[in-house]
Amino acid sequence: MADLSITAANVVAGTGADVEWGTAGEAITAGQSLYKKADNKMWKADDTSAAEAAVEGVALCDAGTDQPVCYITGGPLNPGAIVAVGTTYGVTDTAGGIGPISDRASADFVSIIGVATTTSNIQVAINQAGVAIP
């Protein structure tokens, strides 16, 4: 299964979501997974290294480099894409991508973003496992 095909304009946090603000280290669009780099800025997460897989949340707005970016760290998220109920989603090989954990393969660092509870909702519950699949 491929990464979610996200329509950035449809990404919205649900009621009760936990959100935080940071500064974008690169251009980011709503719906992309983010991690915090050593420069303390938010960058697009991927599963190719432990550092980049340490996802902090999912962007809720667009931002250029050094602009403010809001991201969800927990709770309900309409990811702007159709998701499969009961499927666990995480970071992928693609910078900022979100895809099913079941698609991860050898050498991928596993970080869980959340579980789909409806076709338009991921209940975000971040888990940075910090381990690569053998």
Next chain:
Amino acid sequence: MADLVITPADVFALPGARILRGIAGQTVAAGQSVYKKAADDKLWLADSNAAATADAKGVALNSAAADQPLTYCISGPVDLGEGVLTYEGHAYSVSDTAGGIGALSERGDNDYITILGYSKLYTTPERIILVVSVISTGVLMTTA
């Protein structure tokens, strides 16, 4: 003179800027003027065509679609990008285009006047920036 041509990715708040956060009521790009709609308390694109929509609160600092989070500068220095502003000491206002920023001198009959700020030379980066200092007059301009 037309509205300022702003590249959203080039818009940055500079040290000393005062920033607030809200929720966008419609698609907003960094560098657009925004007002807060009383009906929903969300941020919408400001224009000079009505007293309510001209009541700008500041300049957007990131881009957002409807119901997404938005930050905006309510006062202080904002870099709108290299070459966007060319001279110091000019006043800029909400224009008659939704979200637009234009020279105050360009406003005319039937424009509600809201000053967004003035242009000033900044040192790092060395360029003319906008010092946001919103004055929402609520006054309709008449010239005759």
